[in-house]
Amino acid sequence: MLSFSWLVGCKPTPEDILTMPKEWFELNSYIKIGENGAVTLFNPNPEFGSNVKTSLPMILADELDVDWKNVFVEQADFYPERFDRQFTGGSQGIRQGWMPLRTAGATARQLIVNAAAQTWNVPATEITTSAGMVEHKASGKKAGYGEMASLAGTLEAPDPEIVKLKEISDFKIIGTSKKNVDGTKIVTGKPLFSLDHKVEGMKYAAIVQPPAFGMKLKSFDKSSVTSMPGIQDAFEVKIFKDDYGRNFFDTTTFPTIIAIVGNSTWEVMQAKKNLKAEWEKAPDSTFPMAGRGGQTMDIKVPGGLENSSTHKAKMAEYITKPGNVLRKDGDPEGAFKKAAKVLERTYTAPFLAHNTMEPMNAFADVKGDKAVIYGPTQAPELIRQTIASSLGLPIENIQINLARMGGGFGRRAYSHHLTEAALISQKIKAPVKMVYTREDDMSAGVYRPAYAATYRAALDENNNLLALHVKAGGIPESPIYANRFPAGAIDNYMAEGWQIESNITIGAFRAPRSNFIAGAEQSFLDELAEEMGKDPIEFRLELLKRAETNPVGENNDYDPKRYAGVLELVREKSNWSNTPSGISRGVSAYFCHNSYVAEVVDISIKDKQPVVENVYAAVDCGIVVNPDSAANMGEGAIIDGIGNAFYGEMAFENGAPTKRNFDTYRMIRHKEAPKKIEVHFVQNNEDPTGLGEPLFPPVFAALGNSLYKATGKRLYEQPFQPQLLEMENLRM
Amino acid sequence: MALFNLTINGKSHQVDLDPNTPILWVLRDHLDLVGTKFGCGIAQCGACTIHLDGIAVRACQLPVSAIEDSQITTIEGLSKDGDHPLQQAWIAHDVPQCGYCQAGQIMTAAALLKENPSPSDTDIENAMNGNICRCGTYTRIKAAIKTASKSA
Numbered sequence: 067m068l069s070f071s072w073l074v075g076c077k078p079t080p081e082d083i084l085t086m087p088k089e090w091f092e093l094n095s096y097i098k099i100g101e102n103g104a105v106t107l108f109n110p111n112p113e114f115g116s117n118v119k120t121s122l123p124m125i126l127a128d129e130l131d132v133d134w135k136n137v138f139v140e141q142a143d144f145y146p147e148r149f150d151r152q153f154t155g156g157s158q159g160i161r162q163g164w165m166p167l168r169t170a171g172a173t174a175r176q177l178i179v180n181a182a183a184q185t186w187n188v189p190a191t192e193i194t195t196s197a198g199m200v201e202h203k204a205s206g207k208k209a210g211y212g213e214m215a216s217l218a219g220t221l222e223a224p225d226p227e228i229v230k231l232k233e234i235s236d237f238k239i240i241g242t243s244k245k246n247v248d249g250t251k252i253v254t255g256k257p258l259f260s261l262d263h264k265v266e267g268m269k270y271a272a273i274v275q276p277p278a279f280g281m282k283l284k285s286f287d288k289s290s291v292t293s294m295p296g297i298q299d300a301f302e303v304k305i306f307k308d309d310y311g312r313n314f315f316d317t318t319t320f321p322t323i324i325a326i327v328g329n330s331t332w333e334v335m336q337a338k339k340n341l342k343a344e345w346e347k348a349p350d351s352t353f354p355m356a357g358r359g360g361q362t363m364d365i366k367v368p369g370g371l372e373n374s375s376t377h378k379a380k381m382a383e384y385i386t387k388p389g390n391v392l393r394k395d396g397d398p399e400g401a402f403k404k405a406a407k408v409l410e411r412t413y414t415a416p417f418l419a420h421n422t423m424e425p426m427n428a429f430a431d432v433k434g435d436k437a438v439i440y441g442p443t444q445a446p447e448l449i450r451q452t453i454a455s456s457l458g459l460p461i462e463n464i465q466i467n468l469a470r471m472g473g474g475f476g477r478r479a480y481s482h483h484l485t486e487a488a489l490i491s492q493k494i495k496a497p498v499k500m501v502y503t504r505e506d507d508m509s510a511g512v513y514r515p516a517y518a519a520t521y522r523a524a525l526d527e528n529n530n531l532l533a534l535h536v537k538a539g540g541i542p543e544s545p546i547y548a549n550r551f552p553a554g555a556i557d558n559y560m561a562e563g564w565q566i567e568s569n570i571t572i573g574a575f576r577a578p579r580s581n582f583i584a585g586a587e588q589s590f591l592d593e594l595a596e597e598m599g600k601d602p603i604e605f606r607l608e609l610l611k612r613a614e615t616n617p618v619g620e621n622n623d624y625d626p627k628r629y630a631g632v633l634e635l636v637r638e639k640s641n642w643s644n645t646p647s648g649i650s651r652g653v654s655a656y657f658c659h660n661s662y663v664a665e666v667v668d669i670s671i672k673d674k675q676p677v678v679e680n681v682y683a684a685v686d687c688g689i690v691v692n693p694d695s696a697a698n699m700g701e702g703a704i705i706d707g708i709g710n711a712f713y714g715e716m717a718f719e720n721g722a723p724t725k726r727n728f729d730t731y732r733m734i735r736h737k738e739a740p741k742k743i744e745v746h747f748v749q750n751n752e753d754p755t756g757l758g759e760p761l762f763p764p765v766f767a768a769l770g771n772s773l774y775k776a777t778g779k780r781l782y783e784q785p786f787q788p789q790l791l792e793m794e795n796l797r798m
Numbered sequence: 799m800a801l802f803n804l805t806i807n808g809k810s811h812q813v814d815l816d817p818n819t820p821i822l823w824v825l826r827d828h829l830d831l832v833g834t835k836f837g838c839g840i841a842q843c844g845a846c847t848i849h850l851d852g853i854a855v856r857a858c859q860l861p862v863s864a865i866e867d868s869q870i871t872t873i874e875g876l877s878k879d880g881d882h883p884l885q886q887a888w889i890a891h892d893v894p895q896c897g898y899c900q901a902g903q904i905m906t907a908a909a910l911l912k913e914n915p916s917p918s919d920t921d922i923e924n925a926m927n928g929n930i931c932r933c934g935t936y937t938r939i940k941a942a943i944k945t946a947s948k949s950a
Contacts, residue, residue: 114896115894115895115896115897115933116895117895243892245889245892246892246894248894248897249888249889249892249893249894250880250889252888252894252897252900252901253873253880253884253885253888253889253894253900253901253904254833254873254874254876254877254880254885255831255832255833255834255872255873255874255901256833257832258897259835259898261832261835261836262826262832264827264830264832270827295799295816330819330823330827330828331823331826331827331836332816332819332820332823332827333816335839336816421932422896422932423835423837423843423845423896423898423899423930423931423932423933424835424837424896424898425836425837470896470897471896472835472896472897472898472899473896473898473932473933474896475932501836503839504837504838504839504840504843694892695892698892698893698895698935698938699895701934701935701937701938702895702933702934702935703934704934705934705936705937706932706933706934709934727838727839727840727842728838728840728842728843728930729840729842733930733932734934735927735928735929735930735936736922736923736926736927736929736936736939736940737923737924737927739934739936739937739940740937741919741937742937743937
């Protein structure tokens with residue numbers, strides 16, 4: 067059988083080239099097999115760089131028992147009747163796809179086996195498979211899957227309950243590093259993103275948003291743009307029908323915007339600059355949010371033009387007031403009263419913009435009562451409901467095709483850009499590609515919230531820890547996870563939360579809430595360990611031992627042994643107790659999105675600048691489907707965290723974001739990336755858990771703790787850079 | 799609007815456009831060459847990097863009227879079959895995550911290697927610093943450039 071893999075970047079030889087099969091036989095929604103043994107696997111989930119497009123098909127292929135080099139991968143579009151789950155986010159893709167995809171692969175394999183059994187007139191139980199070949203050893207009969215595919219496609223699907231899954235030790239593909247299935251297309255500039263899409267008769271659209279949060283459109287002068295070259299029209303786009311109950315991912319800063327439609331991206335972007343519009347302050351308002359059972363509840367959007375200085379002042383005020391008690395163990399107030407020493411520290415971090423490399427955009431083609439939308443969305447199911455409502459079309463007439471995304475990080479779960487493109491297409495009765503400028507994108511909101519956390523520890527005269535108290539809040543939500551470590555390890559424990567309402571829109575940003583609270587908590591534990599005269603890793607291991615052997619309270623949301631496991635692994639891999647000369651190191655660990663991570667950051671000071679030399683990460687995410695790809699994700703999360711810790715900041719003046727492009731919003735670049743990153747995985751057979759987010763939260767404190775070792779100064783405010791600039795012995 | 803004759807990846811094209819149109823949009827909207835990406839529009843991110851007579855430039859800030867007789871190379875024309883040493887090294891190191899910045903990264907790296915076939919780590923960091931990768935593949939990009947520099 068001829069076979070090749072175009073997935074490997076080298077040129078296939080003439081003997082390697084697999085001709086496309088004459089016919090494909092569908093075995094289930096995920097799997098088609100050609101008569102020549104070629105296999106097409108569908109990746110159900112939208113792809114934004116976590117490489118589910120490679121890893122999820124690997125799971126299918128292993129249980130199907132085919133050779134990876136015969137596999138072609140296609141991106142599935144949104145078809146809820148064919149695929150159970152097509153959502154990307156929360157580091158859940160592999161975790162939630164694990165059993166369903168294994169079952170789908172194994173079920174298809176069983177169909178092949180049953181087809182062979184029927185063809186050869188032998189019991190199915192005597193048939194074995196291996197790498198796309200099916201065999202009846204007793205009679206010596208052997209065939210490729212391709213020969214059985216046609217018949218297999220007609221057979222009744224076997225009962226999934228009786229289909230046998232592989233033993234973990236029998237995996238041939240899972241646990242190996244397969245190359246990114248889109249790698250060759252990416253490096254040769256093939257069209258891959260919705261921004262690359264083009265059809266005959268397509269128009270282009272730019273959008274104009276109010277200049278600030280808390281403002282809305284009053285009026286605009288259409289003639290200021292329609293006379294410009296290449297411009298067809300300009301009109302108001304209202305994203306939601308008035309009575310529409312919005313869902314969780316409908317967050318939109320500006321529900322009414324202006325669309326400018328024309329013949330090319332450049333022409334509509336030029337027209338944007340010329341548009342004369344009047345904006346006015348928006349009063350306090352409400353919008354309906356869908357609740358359970360079809361009811362809606364009114365969500366308030368405060369009016370007003372907010373400033374970062376006011377935000378900081380309000381947070382400073384709330385830090386001093388009692389919050390809502392979210393957890394209390396023992397008698398923390400009593401412990402603090404009799405403490406010999408109280409350590410109290412407050413940590414803050416600003417709003418962050420996601421800044422996906424590909425700006426928001428979408429393609430839409432609404433023809434009569436049917437709509438096709440192709441765009442970067444992490445959450446097609448919910449936006450389809452919104453689009454159906456806003457267009458006034460039946461939901462089954464809305465087809466969402468899933469584009470590869472140039473980054474997501476949570477931002478693309480909020481898919482108002484798909485609705486906008488659809489409404490524009492419906493109005494102009496033509497296909498349209500709508501593109502946000504970077505300035506539009508960066509000022510469209512849905513940011514990571516601003517947060518503050520105060521940690522207090524009570525120590526007795528022998529430096530024993532008596533109590534821990536955390537009070538944390540933010541604009542507009544608290545970052546507290548009340549049942550996470552170190553709750554469960556400390557007799558007297560209290561967690562309080564508070565929130566400040568605001569019209570700055572927020573949304574999920576890589577490891578929501580964890581991305582701040584981990585940094586605060588793990589910086590505090592470091593300082594506490596130092597106060598108590600303990601090694602920071604030893605200190606955490608002691609607390610985890612307590613949580614394991616004699617836990618406090620009942621709902622402790624972590625496995626102390628697995629948590630300790632990653633600390634022990636990072637201690638080993640970093641050679642923790644032997645700090646290399648010239649290096650200052652810090653450690654941190656966190657559990658979120660079902661995976662455990664511990665990190666050590668090594669920095670040096672060169673030319674009065676901190677240089678991140680090494681980062682060691684120890685990860686327990688169970689079975690690792692694609693090790694090199696998983697390491698890539700880990701490296702990316704670490705670099706992302708270092709960048710945000712040093713530089714990330716969105717600020718506001720009179721409601722307007724003060725940063726709108728990369729000249730003012732600083733991103734981490736090549737020079738600032740760590741020289742070396744090592745990601746080590748705990749080897750176990752636990753069901754796989756995710757990696758998109760877990761390595762992001764710990765790095766903030768690991769970096770902060772290493773900077774302390776280098777400079778003697780603890781950092782309590784993010785971003786770190788301005789304080790580092792002020793230090794005498796350090797300039798960045 | 800004016801007529802411009804352009805040589806892109808060895809082929810001649812004629813376009814009739816506003817002279818201020820950045821070559822980025824000429825490529826993407828008018829010539830179906832979408833490998834060159836839009837990231838910021840102000841030459842801060844590098845996603846739009848192309849070669850002008852072999853020199854890496856940011857296409858978002860280069861008006862079509864300034865091209866004249868220069869040869870343009872885009873990612874699509876960097877090699878015939880994706881077999882430039884950098885493209886092969888990118889695959890060998892499984893560099894991309896979302897993939898959006900990678901064409902720009904490769905074009906900048908290709909111009910670097912042409913001028914400096916054995917760059918040091920510092921040389922690489924300096925040359926590549928104008929290319930942002932939001933997903934954080936910097937360490938892999940550096941490794942791929944070093945691999946390509948050894949094999950070229």
